[in-house]
Amino acid sequence: MDSTFAPIWGSLIVFIVCPLLGGLPLIDWITYALTGRQLTKMGTGNVSVSAAFYHGGKVAGILAVISEAAKGIIAVLLTRMFFPRASVWELLALIGLVMGRYWMGKGAGTTNVTWGILAHDIRVFAITILLGGVSFTINRDRQKGKIGILVILAIVIGLFHPNNPEYWVAAISLSGLLWWIYQQIPDDLDLSPNKVHTQSSKVFRFFQAEKNIVSLDSKLDRNKVGSKAANLALVKGMGYTVPDGWVLSPGEDAQALVNYLQPSPEQPLVVRSSALDEDSESASAAGQYLSILHIASKEALKTAILDCQASYLAKSAQSYRQKNQQEAGGMAVLVQEQIAGVYSGVAFSRDPVNSLNNGVAIEALPGNATKVVSGKFTPQRYQVILPELPSSGSPDRNTPNQIVITPKPDEIADSIPRDILESVALLAREMEEIFRGTPQDIEWTHDGEQLWLLQVRPITTLETIWTRKIASEVIPGQIHPLTWSINQPLTCGVWGELFTIVLGKKARDLDFNQTATLHYDRAYFNASLLGNIFLRMGLPPESLEFLTRGEKFSKPPIISTIKNIPGLWRLLQREWQLETDFKRDYQQKFEPLLTELTENQTQDLTATEIIARVDIIIEALEQATYYSILAPLSFAIRQGLLKVSLEDLDNSQTPEITSMQALAIIAADTRKLIAKEQITMNSCASLFAYLAENTEGESILNRFNHWLAQYGYLGDVATDIAIPRWLDNPRPVRQMFSRFFFDTVACEKAKTVSTQSTISWLDKLVQTRLNLKGKVSEVYNKLLAHLRWSLLVLETTWLSEDILLEAGDIFFLKLTEIKEIVANINTPDIKNIIDSRKQKWEQESKLKIIPYLVYGNPDTSLLKINPLILTTSNVLSGIGTSQGQIEGTIKVVSNLQQNIQNIDKKTILVVPYTDAGWSPLLALAGGLIAEVGGRLSHGAIIAREYGIPAVMDIPYATQLLHDGKKVRINGQTGIVEILD
Structure with missing residues (x-):
């Protein structure tokens, strides 16, 4: 390079490039890549080598050391390209590097300087380390040792250049800068009390x-x-x-x-x-x-x-x-x-007496903490309600004015100051987040200047944590005892099998039978068990948030993925063979069985023969459950990894779409035979009355009945055998058929199913799993429908024999009880059992707002005495599942059994859940809001196919939104705005 411009370029390197190099957050990037943790959001937020060791482990720490050492060496070598070797400019480059490290990278720069000095002058490095080691050994004090080594560094550099005062100035500036930074943030090697201690401190244990x-x-x-x-x-x-x-x-x-x-x-x-x-x-x-x-x-x-x-x-x-x-x-x-506490007490991140109370419970007194826990003094009791971020359990520190404390501190003599109560409540919730969302009991004290944490432990009475996330989509609504006695062992068994494939020996002590349970007659998943499984799989604790709070699932760290390669490989083999395995089982087991079940009705079977039939169906359901879990999981993984847009996929083979397409075709053909003007009233009843009374309608009715026989296994909730199917109650699909007949636009839209003519090989890899998912869903739901119809025949017999009193009573028994009755073994008092369960069912059905998170074993009476109180703003946030925006009027539909009228393209349906059986209703609407579900749920698929905006996962939407309310929904962002 031209020597004339070398000083100029060198100056730019020293004063611009080196600070930018120092500011590169390589440590944070390395730790996040390996563990999924961001150091800037953990602990003190110090992005240092020590923090990498502590939060990221040895591998992250070693790579952090290498990256920071490389920065120091690179800064010196870059400077050397423009200035003489070991010039003062190299020291200035290190100063720039350290400044950038502190102001942009939130670190001290100790490692940068150490290795930079080694590259600058190995003699300075060796003498400084030698004298510094002697200083540590003599003083055995870290603070004095650090001062000493910085002083030694400056003196040694100066002595090597006695006739060059610029070296003295640069060396003193570098040492002084490092010392000033040490006062601002914890140093990488700091072992002083109340600082973040790390694995790197082990190197210096011999000085202690x-x-x-x-x-x-x-x-x-x-x-x-x-x-x-x-x-x-x-x-x-x-x-x-x-x-x-x-x-x-x-x-x-x-x-x-x-x-x-x-x-x-x-x-x-x-x-x-x-x-x-x-x-x-x-x-x-x-x-x-x-x-x-x-x-x-x-x-x-x-x-x-x-x-x-x-x-x-x-x-x-x-x-x-x-x-x-x-x-x-x-x-x-x-x-x-021992801290001399001015105010002390305990705090519970969730109320241990009433787990439905969303506030932090605090008991406190002036003085030390032992007064509160000793039982000899009556503490002051406070409840602190913290504002929570949307779709999160995290308290919002930015809105302290929204914190509500009862009773108000200024109304109590010798009360605890409000700011201390707020800090304690925030601390309690932060401890809950750190410990995987488990409610925590903390002991604390305040010395007049700062808050001290004395103890943190789980609230054992609030274990286990149960969540309705996902569970409310798999089997939504209120669940009958018979349904649960069949679904629970099937679901728990298959999930246990899949987790065991991945965990291997690490799954031996896990009880997968506890994967799911019922609270308030609703299904809940065991979030504590799943969190334990996640940890054993090496996933970060934050991964649990996607179950409990609806957060995005955390990315698995690289190291944990490597550790679980054997289990993941076994799971991958299952995934790769999934389609082949299903085709084999479909041909050998599912198709022959479904054919036999369809052709051989149960009306003439004895009770013992019906139970034998039920056992055969449940045996097939065990295998079908495996596919019904793994097929959607496989589809979601492929779609996520390959980044294939859901809008680019062909949903034409899914039952919810094919059923409506076939029905719309029949309606269109009917319009060719019969003019709308021939129907005296524009209604479902008049249309079917005309078809039944006229010759040209006979063929149409035959086609409709054939369609009903083909798709009649669908219903409001296909996974719940207690819920009627279309074949049991064809009213919703008769109304849909009539709507297609009278509404040409709706009919053509349902008829014209979008298909992808050409797709990429990546799309094809995902499309095959989507098609498989639809086929598996069809088999699974058909088996459940036949199970329902078999048990209904048994119920009819028992009603005639006065064993049961009312239709539907059989669903209040458990499968084991039904088998005992048939076998006449330990026959219980059936009517009293059913009556007791029906009373409980009626009580649970009156609960309007069911909590999404449940701690421990909740008392139903608490929810009756202290019902949850919902608060909302004008903006609700969920998951956008079908693109587009629409302003419209709310229509709340709790189930398909209610009389539903006046739904058009300005209607935005608000539903608790969606299943394939909701297709007739969703095909008519202009938009959709659902309390549960995601981008792969039935409602999302239907909405995308019909081109209507949809937002899922808006908790309590059916309670927060009311008929006639004007809203705007954005199916891309998942935002619902209340306009009036």
């Missing part, structure tokens, strides 16, 4: 006086030190204010720790239990073990540790463990600095 002492600044294993200590270490490492602490493992000699600590009346310590079975998700052991405060001497400390360890052997503690079926694990002991 007691290298075997374990502190809360370490990443602790709950299996070795108990959940109490491990939880505090976790949140301390994330930047939360936790008193400094040290941990003794079960059986460990306390003498080394006693010698190391210096308790005094001015700086007392507290000894807490951290038993290996304490603060677990199943049992808290609250009050079983000792906590000893105000320890002001070494002798008192040693005695307190021994007393705490001995409390594990107390009879009451042993009885507690036996009652909760806990194995003895041993007592770890936690020693912490």
